[in-house]
Amino acid sequence: MSAESSEKSILLIVDDNPVNLGAIADFLDEAGFEVLVARDGESAIQKVKYAQPDLILLDVMMPGIDGFETCYKLKSDPSTKDIPVIFMTSLSDRVDKVKGLNLGAVDYITKPFQQDEVLARVKSQLKLYNLTKIMQQQNLLLKREVEDRVAAEISLQKLTQELEKRVEERTSELKQTMQELQQAQSYLVHKEKMSALGQLVAGVAHEINNPVSFIAGNLSHAEGYIKSLIEHLSLYQQKFPEPGEEIESHAEKIELGYLIEDLPNLISSLKTGTDRIHQISVSLRNFSRADTTVKVSVNIHEGIDSTLLILKHRLKAKANRPPIQMIKEYGELPPVECYAGQINQVFMNIIANAIDAIEEMEYGNPTIRIRTEVSQNKDIAVIRIQDNGMGIAPEVKARIFEPLFTTKAVGKGTGLGLSISRQIVVEKHGGDLSCISAPGQGTEFVITLPVKS
Numbered sequence: 001m002s003a004e005s006s007e008k009s010i011l012l013i014v015d016d017n018p019v020n021l022g023a024i025a026d027f028l029d030e031a032g033f034e035v036l037v038a039r040d041g042e043s044a045i046q047k048v049k050y051a052q053p054d055l056i057l058l059d060v061m062m063p064g065i066d067g068f069e070t071c072y073k074l075k076s077d078p079s080t081k082d083i084p085v086i087f088m089t090s091l092s093d094r095v096d097k098v099k100g101l102n103l104g105a106v107d108y109i110t111k112p113f114q115q116d117e118v119l120a121r122v123k124s125q126l127k128l129y130n131l132t133k134i135m136q137q138q139n140l141l142l143k144r145e146v147e148d149r150v151a152a153e154i155s156l157q158k159l160t161q162e163l164e165k166r167v168e169e170r171t172s173e174l175k176q177t178m179q180e181l182q183q184a185q186s187y188l189v190h191k192e193k194m195s196a197l198g199q200l201v202a203g204v205a206h207e208i209n210n211p212v213s214f215i216a217g218n219l220s221h222a223e224g225y226i227k228s229l230i231e232h233l234s235l236y237q238q239k240f241p242e243p244g245e246e247i248e249s250h251a252e253k254i255e256l257g258y259l260i261e262d263l264p265n266l267i268s269s270l271k272t273g274t275d276r277i278h279q280i281s282v283s284l285r286n287f288s289r290a291d292t293t294v295k296v297s298v299n300i301h302e303g304i305d306s307t308l309l310i311l312k313h314r315l316k317a318k319a320n321r322p323p324i325q326m327i328k329e330y331g332e333l334p335p336v337e338c339y340a341g342q343i344n345q346v347f348m349n350i351i352a353n354a355i356d357a358i359e360e361m362e363y364g365n366p367t368i369r370i371r372t373e374v375s376q377n378k379d380i381a382v383i384r385i386q387d388n389g390m391g392i393a394p395e396v397k398a399r400i401f402e403p404l405f406t407t408k409a410v411g412k413g414t415g416l417g418l419s420i421s422r423q424i425v426v427e428k429h430g431g432d433l434s435c436i437s438a439p440g441q442g443t444e445f446v447i448t449l450p451v452k453s
């Protein structure tokens with residue numbers, strides 16, 4: 001819309017005097033406006049409502065409601081208040097022009113009319129009115145644009161927030177995956193380590209076994225031979241009590257009497273030695289039992305003993321502590337159906353932890369106590385491994401079964417021992433692994449295993 005609209009502007013002329021009305025209406029009609037007329041205030045107000053003129057020329061002095069009141073009413077109604085009103089007065093009318101302007105009128109024209117002046121004033125008011133309308137519309141547009149922008153900004157903010165949330169979610173997902181991968185990798189390394197240890201132990205056991213049975217076998221022959229030789233010798237001594245100077249002094253030199261007396265002891269201690277070696281090799285094989293596919297019924301005590309055998313070197317006295325005392329209180333345990341190699345691994349982890357805990361302390365009487373018993377209805381084996389080491393603080397205790405949790409120096413602990421042990425006991429055997437401990441009170445791990453799987 002331009003200030004001078006191409007459409008005809010609508011003017012409403014209100015005057016009670018038909019002569020005046022006719023004159024000005026004709027003139028403005030000829031000047032190119034669309035002209036409406038009214039003869040009094042009431043009908044003017046009604047016409048304004050439906051015709052929405054662009055300008056009102058309003059006579060002040062009228063019967064009924066006068067121009068001021070008409071103007072007041074128009075200005076009080078939101079739908080008509082913006083239409084400019086020009087008052088018309090006769091020179092003879094003594095009206096208060098200021099009152100009219102205060103009521104919202106924009107101008108005055110005086111009767112009788114100067115046609116040029118009327119036209120000029122009407123035109124300039126219309127121009128003003130149109131400009132105002134354009135401005136209002138532009139304001140409205142601007143307001144809408146601002147609103148649109150604010151809305152866009154808000155939705156942008158929302159989008160950014162959503163994006164940030166998504167990024168955060170992805171990041172934590174990635175973190176978790178990474179942790180899981182690390183865990184899986186550590187498990188593999190640990191498993192690899194344990195199976196390498198198992199293989200090594202099994203290999204050593206096997207290698208020892210051959211020469212030992214070889215020695216043990218020959219030892220009993222040697223025993224027989226020596227017995228025969230000694231018999232033979234004493235027969236000589238009986239037959240030839242005086243064998244002569246050379247033989248007598250040689251017998252003295254080699255302490256023949258003591259030698260004959262001690263030889264059987266020597267043989268029997270050799271036998272004890274080979275027996276021990278044989279036992280060790282059995283224990284080692286026991287520890288590394290290759291039984292990953294089927295459960296077998298085993299003597300749990302044998303498993304614990306073979307584990308202790310492997311850890312034996314760690315129990316010895318050290319520069320800063322006496323030897324660790326092992327107290328075994330074995331109850332009557334029935335054979336337990338299990339993956340024996342894995343269960344031995346559990347004993348290994350828990351006893352190794354106990355030794356580590358003891359090594360953290362300086363004191364006089366380091367002890368590990370292992371107690372076993374069967375539950376009242378004989379279906380559950382209970383193994384308790386107790387140490388008098390430093391004990392565990394509650395906040396640490398809450399996490400000891402977490403994979404990769406360790407309080408040990410970098411490179412010393414992987415933090416997998418207990419989590420793997422729990423997995424073996426709980427998931428693979430349907431048992432339970434729990435821990436009772438407090439700082440300075442030592443620690444006890446309790447393993448329960450169903451006797452039949």
Ligand SMILES: Nc1ncnc2c1ncn2[C@@H]1O[C@H](COP(=O)(O)OP(=O)(O)OP(=O)(O)O)[C@@H](O)[C@H]1O
Nearest residue numbers: 353354357400406407408413414415416417418443
């Ligand atoms: N007997 C115990 N006394 C005190 N603390 C213990 C004992 N057993 C376990 N812990 C605590 O539990 C943590 C986790 O033990 P876990 O066996 O899982 O890992 P680790 O011993 O640190 O490492 P790894 O067994 O792989 O060498 C240990 O770091 C230690 O803090």
Ligand SMILES: [Mg+2]
Nearest residue numbers: 349353417418
């Ligand atoms: Mg450990």
